Amino acid sequence: MTITQLQETIERHFASGPAAIGDSTAMTAFLALRSALESGEVRAASPDAASPSGWRVNAWVKQGILLGFRLGALEEFPAPGLSFVDKGTFPVRHFGSGDGVRVVPGGSAERSGAFVARGVVCMPPMYINAGAYVDEGTMVDSHALVGSCAQVGKRVHLSAAAQIGGVLEPVNASPVVIEDDVLVGGNCGVYEGAIVRKGAVLAAGTIVTRGTPVYDLVNGAILRATAEMPLIIPENAVVVPGSRAVTKGNGQQWGLSVYAPVIVKYRDEKTDLSTTLEELLR
Numbered sequence: 001m002t003i004t005q006l007q008e009t010i011e012r013h014f015a016s017g018p019a020a021i022g023d024s025t026a027m028t029a030f031l032a033l034r035s036a037l038e039s040g041e042v043r044a045a046s047p048d049a050a051s052p053s054g055w056r057v058n059a060w061v062k063q064g065i066l067l068g069f070r071l072g073a074l075e076e077f078p079a080p081g082l083s084f085v086d087k088g089t090f091p092v093r094h095f096g097s098g099d100g101v102r103v104v105p106g107g108s109a110e111r112s113g114a115f116v117a118r119g120v121v122c123m124p125p126m127y128i129n130a131g132a133y134v135d136e137g138t139m140v141d142s143h144a145l146v147g148s149c150a151q152v153g154k155r156v157h158l159s160a161a162a163q164i165g166g167v168l169e170p171v172n173a174s175p176v177v178i179e180d181d182v183l184v185g186g187n188c189g190v191y192e193g194a195i196v197r198k199g200a201v202l203a204a205g206t207i208v209t210r211g212t213p214v215y216d217l218v219n220g221a222i223l224r225a226t227a228e229m230p231l232i233i234p235e236n237a238v239v240v241p242g243s244r245a246v247t248k249g250n251g252q253q254w255g256l257s258v259y260a261p262v263i264v265k266y267r268d269e270k271t272d273l274s275t276t277l278e279e280l281l282r
């Protein structure tokens with residue numbers, strides 16, 4: 001089956017709703033998509049110089065992943081070879097498929113349908129969800145999440161507790177994109193289709209969503225998403241968590257401020273020093 005045929009089959013079964021359940025061609029198409037995602041042959045978003053954002057969203061991929069949820073039945077996942085030690089009075093609860101609770105395998109897990117390139121390091125606990133693409137030499141540190149369909153480039157450092165949002169829930173159309181050589185600091189969050197361009201640095205604690213204005217002190221500009229474009233953090237920008245005064249209503253009267261990410265500079269030699277990756281860890 002060619003990729004175009006696969007796309008058509010997925011779109012047809014997605015549109016058919018519950019009728020896809022029990023249809024073996026739907027399952028075959030989903031399994032083909034899952035392995036194409038795992039091999040990196042198919043991506044939820046692909047670099048595209050012709051698109052204004054530089055990325056083309058392949059909406060049918062998300063449909064295919066959702067189709068996989070519709071087709072799947074609850075099953076137990078055995079985990080041979082693991083051993084844990086804890087107080088005997090508080091053993092881990094055990095669920096069976098009849099309990100109706102879905103327990104996704106973890107501490108660390110890379111779900112089927114995710115592409116994880118050679119040389120990627122995954123520190124426990126971390127999670128890479130279906131449809132995600134994580135390229136060579138990237139470090140996914142402890143408590144980091146690569147959400148569904150998120151695209152992460154080469155030599156990216158996703159620091160401890162960095163959260164890269166997915167597209168499944170709440171429902172989002174465009175995957176988050178983290179381009180090559182980006183440093184995402186500890187406790188950062190990048191959500192709702194934001195694109196972080198090559199070499200950018202998000203200082204610890206920076207959070208960006210589609211609705212978050214970003215204040216570029218260097219160029220005197222306020223960056224926002226538009227109807228056509230996601231929020232884009234420019235190449236080599238160094239973004240730190242800041243705040244801005246509320247300028248109207250009760251917020252102003254009460255002297256409140258709200259969170260605001262601020263571009264304080266563009267990458268320089270000092271930033272290179274502060275963000276040097278450890279080759280020995282790779």
Ligand SMILES: CC(C)(COP(=O)(O)OP(=O)(O)OC[C@H]1O[C@@H](n2cnc3c(N)ncnc32)[C@H](O)[C@@H]1OP(=O)(O)O)[C@@H](O)C(=O)NCCC(=O)NCCS
Nearest residue numbers: 141159160185186201202203204240241264270271274275
């Ligand atoms: C952003 C970072 C890489 C520093 O980059 P840098 O280029 O060396 O930045 P500088 O120290 O020159 O700081 C530039 C400006 O940003 C400010 N700044 C730097 N980091 C900041 C932060 N986290 N929050 C707020 N302001 C910050 C500095 O005070 C400075 O402002 P000033 O010129 O008015 O004094 C670093 O602060 C950082 O957050 N690193 C990530 C650490 C991390 O998450 N590690 C995870 C390990 S798992």
